[in-house]
Amino acid sequence: MALSYLAFLQGDAFVPGINDLVHGNKKEGIVSYQERINSGKVAIDALGNYIKFKKSGDVTNAEKELATFRTHENDFGYGYYFGKDPHMLIPNVKMSFYSFHIMVILGTWFLVLFALLFYKIIKENLENSKTLLRLTLWSIPFGYVASQAGWIVAEVGRQPWTIQNLLPNIAAVSQIDAYSVQITFFLFLIIFTTLLIAEIKIMLSAIKKGSAH
Numbered sequence: 001m002a003l004s005y006l007a008f009l010q011g012d013a014f015v016p017g018i019n020d021l022v023h024g025n026k027k028e029g030i031v032s033y034q035e036r037i038n039s040g041k042v043a044i045d046a047l048g049n050y051i052k053f054k055k056s057g058d059v060t061n062a063e064k065e066l067a068t069f070r071t072h073e074n075d076f077g078y079g080y081y082f083g084k085d086p087h088m089l090i091p092n093v094k095m096s097f098y099s100f101h102i103m104v105i106l107g108t109w110f111l112v113l114f115a116l117l118f119y120k121i122i123k124e125n126l127e128n129s130k131t132l133l134r135l136t137l138w139s140i141p142f143g144y145v146a147s148q149a150g151w152i153v154a155e156v157g158r159q160p161w162t163i164q165n166l167l168p169n170i171a172a173v174s175q176i177d178a179y180s181v182q183i184t185f186f187l188f189l190i191i192f193t194t195l196l197i198a199e200i201k202i203m204l205s206a207i208k209k210g211s212a213h
């Protein structure tokens with residue numbers, strides 16, 4: 001029920017599972033991936049034909065193909081999986097599941113930690129709470145871990161789509177040479193490593209200076 005509220009803001013909505021999406025669920029009006037793949041193929045072919053007829057000035061046939069395309073356009077991206085295993089449309093469940101849980105556990109930990117810190121600051125005895133200060137110090141890396149885990153949730157969870165239902169990754173790959181990607185990668189690596197070193201130095205010198213009191 002909670003998931004139904006989260007997804008649809010009502011308590012009795014049907015939340016499809018992976019099997020419902022892959023194999024379809026007639027009762028709930030969900031078509032299977034294979035049906036969407038077939039329908040998407042019709043859309044891709046119709047678009048190709050439309051362009052051909054339009055170029056040759058055959059308006060009647062162009063209109064016909066456009067109408068076919070319009071009927072199937074919501075499944076367009078699925079068409080690229082024609083002849084392929086529909087299970088390829090499922091993202092890596094374990095990876096998104098565990099990354100999400102790591103992120104949320106850390107997020108909850110931060111809420112508890114900040115509440116404790118806030119309480120101690122109000123009571124004006126934060127300096128004497130050695131354990132809490134140590135926990136706070138050791139929690140610094142967790143912020144980075146949570147961010148990376150969140151990013152994994154977002155990136156892995158959206159697979160295999162570049163644009164949901166319209167453009168799958170297999171159709172979105174650009175023709176750039178591998179070496180230009182490598183050059184950009186190493187440039188970013190150098191810039192961000194330099195920035196990281198600078199940031200660590202600044203943080204360490206701020207820690208050495210200590211607080212104003």
Ligand code: HEM
Pocket residue numbers: 103104105106107108110142143144146147148149150151152153154
């Ligand atoms: C109770 C705690 C949290 C909940 C419920 C939560 C929920 C979510 C959800 C649902 C997403 C996926 C969004 C999407 O792509 O659709 C997400 C992404 C993300 N989360 Fe969290 N999150 C929590 C804590 C945190 C914390 C503590 C951090 C970092 C310190 C964090 C960093 C991120 C990042 C970087 C993304 C990826 C954003 C993107 O690239 O689109 N999250 N979070």
